Amino acid sequence: MLRIVVLVSGGGTNLQAVIDAVSSGRITNTEIAGVISNNKSAYALTRARQHGIPAECISPKDFGTREEFNSVFLEKIKELCPDLLVLAGFLVVIPAAMVEEYRNRIINIHPSLIPSFCGTGYYGLKVHEAALARGVKLTGATVHFVDEGTDTGPILLQKAVEVKSGDTPETLQRRVMEEAEWKILPQAIDLIANGKVRVENGAAVIES
Ligand code: GAR
Numbered sequence: 483m484l485r486i487v488v489l490v491s492g493g494g495t496n497l498q499a500v501i502d503a504v505s506s507g508r509i510t511n512t513e514i515a516g517v518i519s520n521n522k523s524a525y526a527l528t529r530a531r532q533h534g535i536p537a538e539c540i541s542p543k544d545f546g547t548r549e550e551f552n553s554v555f556l557e558k559i560k561e562l563c564p565d566l567l568v569l570a571g572f573l574v575v576i577p578a579a580m581v582e583e584y585r586n587r588i589i590n591i592h593p594s595l596i597p598s599f600c601g602t603g604y605y606g607l608k609v610h611e612a613a614l615a616r617g618v619k620l621t622g623a624t625v626h627f628v629d630e631g632t633d634t635g636p637i638l639l640q641k642a643v644e645v646k647s648g649d650t651p652e653t654l655q656r657r658v659m660e661e662a663e664w665k666i667l668p669q670a671i672d673l674i675a676n677g678k679v680r681v682e683n684g685a686a687v688i689e690s
Contacts, residue, residue, distance in 0.1 A: 638688070
């Protein structure tokens with residue numbers, strides 16, 4: 483059984499997609515050991531509790547320094563003994579010590595086709611605003627492993643989504659979630675849970 487801990491900051495629709503996929507058997511061999519949010523009013527925490535998943539908040543705002551937060555955050559994660567950390571709309575930078583401790587065992591969902599519209603400052607609706615401003619006709623979502631950079635780790639899965647005329651950031655965000663994010667995040671977890679993924683020379687390789 484792969485023990486996963488899901489890290490969230492907001493509404494938690496990707497968390498919901500993971501919970502539903504575990505329930506329906508689209509994700510196999512996986513147990514959601516806990517959900518952690520940096521934001522105590524995140525609806526994602528309610529979603530977790532409704533499904534009996536231990537959920538708690540740890541916020542940098544409650545600590546004097548970022549170093550203090552980082553070390554308590556890492557200890558809290560370690561207590562949950564995860565095999566895989568899943569960043570599902572988590573907007574806090576992962577401390578370098580955590581990347582080191584969980585090398586190739588942290589994945590993130592990003593709402594664009596990396597390397598477009600990613601890196602510092604590109605999160606949530608801002609990604610879709612930038613895609614519309616550039617006038618791209620295709621966008622999508624990416625699941626990648628997390629390394630020390632922002633959205634720079636090995637790419638595991640990507641799915642393209644059409645931009646339609648008249649799209650607003652909100653309509654585009656919704657289509658990218660429905661057609662891409664809620665599919666490839668569960669798919670990535672299932673692949674990892676079933677030993678189908680390895681990282682080799684900085685690239686993610688999927689065994690067929
Ligand atoms: C999702 O679109 C996710 O891809 C994005 O935040 C949203 C969270 O929604 N993540 C990032 O932008 C990370 N750079 P959710 O809370 O409903 O899953």
